[in-house]
Ligand code: SF4
């Protein structure tokens with residue numbers, strides 16, 4: 111997939127064209143998934159029409175804090191990111207890998223007939239595009255590819271949205287992952303609510319994005335429209351709730367594995383694993399085998415796991431990371447340092463979810479700052 115990143119092909123659509131976009135994608139066989147309000151949060155789930163979007167809602171976020179609030183307008187994308195990410199559609203939380211049936215003295219493996227829907231992701235933010243690109247490296251970037259991920263990923267149509275506001279825990283500017291979508295989308299929108307008008311600028315990043323766009327009424331953007339997009343993303347960039355100094359961060363962490371800050375954070379961390387569950391790039395999983403009572407059938411399931419569980423590092427009768435300190439240090443040094451050696455990129459895209467959804471408000475940006483200020 112390619113994103114032009116240029117403003118040359120910028121077009122303008124009105125609000126009603128969003129309904130037509132949904133219809134155009136459905137006609138092409140896509141199952142629409144995107145943001146919707148449920149249980150007091152904005153989650154990602156199947157959508158039928160634009161009425162399912164969080165129309166007129168916004169969110170307030172800070173360390174350990176998330177709250178929905180009504181907006182004064184009918185914005186479709188007037189919030190930041192919620193507890194869920196696109197990971198749940200591409201790297202499923204629970205997946206059966208195979209079944210087995212007893213055959214005489216042996217058994218026969220019955221492979222899974224995986225036939226996922228063609229997804230259209232609606233409302234993907236720039237940090238999330240970067241998270242998907244990171245996951246692509248992890249799951250399908252090397253010689254050993256995850257077939258389940260590949261099957262889901264290869265058909266995804268991505269409708270990105272440039273962020274019109276930043277959240278209290280966002281730091282995509284520090285991680286150079288936002289707030290403007292520059293690559294990895296089929297279509298990229300900017301929502302504009304000004305002077306009593308509700309419009310969207312739209313840019314195609316791929317041929318199939320361009321092809322869908324031909325079904326939608328639109329006009330060419332003017333210089334003023336282009337300036338409006340730049341103004342919106344610049345304003346968002348100036349609102350970041352958090353910052354992280356990433357200068358030589360890999361060596362900073364490698365050289366401070368014995369820093370006293372790890373003991374300090376361990377006194378607060380509950381090892382609850384929330385930060386890894388909400389993180390769009392964390393990919394740890396475990397496998398579980400189950401049999402039925404007759405002993406005739408067995409199944410192997412893959413489930414999300416976390417480096418914060420003691421079982422995850424259980425090897426030959428013992429847990430390698432038995433302390434909370436060692437688990438938090440493993441997680442943060444993997445995200446920000448060893449990930450770079452492993453995949454050539456940071457494992458953190460600055461979405462802020464781990465800060466918002468940590469029940470005791472542990473803040474990865476604050477932990478980096480504390481280590482940097484008193485480094486060896
Ligand atoms: S840092 Fe927070 S979210 Fe992560 S395991 Fe510790 S308490 Fe849970």
Ligand code: SF4
Nearest residue numbers: 389458459461462464
């Ligand atoms: S480590 Fe935290 S801020 Fe970074 S990508 Fe994961 S959830 Fe987002």
